Amino acid sequence: MVKVNGNYLKLKAGYLFPEIGRRVKAFSAANPEAALIRLGIGDVTEPLPLACREAMKTAIDAMGTAEGFHGYGPEQGYAWLREAIAQQDFQSRGCEINADEIFVSDGSKCDSSNILDILGEGNRVAVTDPVYPVYVDSNVMAGRTGDAGAEGRYAGLTYLPISADNNFAAEIPSEPVDLIYLCFPNNPTGAVATRAQLKAWVDYARSHNALILFDAAYEAFIQDPELPHSIFEIEGARECAIEFRSFSKNAGFTGTRCAFTVVPKGLKGTAANGELVELWGLWNRRQSTKFNGVSYIIQRGAEAVYSTAGQAEVKTLVSFYMENASIIRQELTSLGLQIYGGEHAPYVWIKTPNGMDSWGFFDHLLNKANVVGTPGSGFGAAGEGYFRLSAFNSRKNVNEAMARIKSL
């Protein structure tokens, strides 16, 4: 009889966002007149940049001609997009990253979970707590953990708590780990890492031959020019890090779908027989065999992000959402709430008031203010007592949400 992957049965409850969806759906069914404002899932709301739309329409016109038709493209992405990325996102910031180290994909969620395909069993994996749930769940599904305990923590993972107590900066682990997930600007806490903090991680990884999986999906929201946007701004990172980037949040591509992963050549891991193996070759093989590249049309849209017009539009979008974040910070602070993040990230991380737990605060805001946020405990046990609001919405909705919360 066909055998299934029983590791899936270890997964606790639903993935966070479907669970929120279920609660919201039940509320809406019971209260069909309620005008919900969604500041929960980190999904953008503003129109796609004109530069991207025009580029995609031009690509579609080309696809209507024999000469301009594009069939299968390179699984790694078109050279013109990889070159624009390498030049503008990395080389212009002093990072030695070449175009052939860029792998274009349809999403960072896919890449950050598929990366486990090329990694072996027996790696000791560290994640922060709270953390983006995909890092944990994809490890569970791949059989890289044991069962979940009472708090929802999986045996075999090393959890690095982040909270107001340590200023949302995870301590370098005391036990040796092989694989470290880092996300800066951080989802969900909105915290950001200094150059010195990243250097400490790179130094740790190099001394332990560990691999850092660095999620920089929110780098565009960094306001302070001194803060690093990429792990590759840190010396030595090429020897110990892979970076995930996305067009979802800077250019509003959550529904358009394009992202990329940076795998430096020369970065190595060990096979069970002790052989040193380059990760670039493994990922290239993984993508060539199990992926067929991103739509030509969409890649042309992503390329336009790097045009002068596209860059100006991205800047406007980022400023707009960061103004939302600023409004949320100010309004909630004026209510006496303790607020974190939202200065270099589109997420505001709130200490729930009066000892309310995270889901309690979720239900409270949903029922009383018809505002949907994300319970901190959904991101991990140490997120209990916190709550995430996203700055991704229209100004009108953000203002209205704040007015409703203030009137509670």
Place this chain on the structure above:
Amino acid sequence: MVKVNGNYLKLKAGYLFPEIGRRVKAFSAANPEAALIRLGIGDVTEPLPLACREAMKTAIDAMGTAEGFHGYGPEQGYAWLREAIAQQDFQSRGCEINADEIFVSDGSKCDSSNILDILGEGNRVAVTDPVYPVYVDSNVMAGRTGDAGAEGRYAGLTYLPISADNNFAAEIPSEPVDLIYLCFPNNPTGAVATRAQLKAWVDYARSHNALILFDAAYEAFIQDPELPHSIFEIEGARECAIEFRSFSKNAGFTGTRCAFTVVPKGLKGTAANGELVELWGLWNRRQSTKFNGVSYIIQRGAEAVYSTAGQAEVKTLVSFYMENASIIRQELTSLGLQIYGGEHAPYVWIKTPNGMDSWGFFDHLLNKANVVGTPGSGFGAAGEGYFRLSAFNSRKNVNEAMARIKSL
């Protein structure tokens, strides 16, 4: 130190198509004046249907407005696309497949390899020989095989030879297997399965509690109305089969990227503890966690395939490529070559002449006729002595390729 997935090291040489790419590149570098005609990789060449282009442009315009903007969509695909697929591809042919059993994706290559995520270790896997290399390579990469032997066959896999000797119909395996990859119309041989042949597979799978992974990417090319397009046209298939479909070949989406997988509810496998587990729930969880859905723009393009105008355009495209196949069949037959396939499939499968081996015939056609095909041995040991030509090209190129081959 970080450990890599050493199973990748078992992979023999390059994936077939990159290897062809390397040889063609070397030839072109040495012969820059040669005008190559590519009948190798199964990539379409004709313009994208107008109905799809118009639908995508309308979607892009919507993405430029606050009201029509689409962010994250359902990971499984939009309901309007899933409903059109379920109705027109399945229910209209008498298959009991519902919209929520359709999972929209960015490619069948992705789905047919990612499906292993939800299947366990210890499954006995059967593939035909020759076979689409992704089925084999994805099993190797997932550690579901041993090492490759001298003929390139991996230990632990059950190979079912298909050749002129058995009329390209694999025999039902004599040993029990748990997982069976079937592809009809077949890539690479162009063979097609009758209803009776598929029924024999379904009966076998049901009696052994095995799972059939049925790849129907080429179903649109079936010309005989008596032949089944879907495994779900066979009674009992809902209890033992998953089907992969694609817009790549019927609507020319190889560079546009959209496909779907059908996972019937009620289809089950066993966990290591003996528990029966529904595959639908596992695949739904896999896609929700590791995938973020297909671009809204692209899904609107795929939906237009089901419009009256889109269906007419697809019919024209399929007829065009099948006329190419017919020309290839006639011309090569007139040269005395033994030809198979190409009647219900866009692939013509040629017995190499004069005892030439597959790569020898590849190099011969490349060097002497500047025509690129695909060596049969690249699809498996039993493909040795065969060669695949694809009907995907312009009429002018097909005629020119035939003229060149005739002049050899």
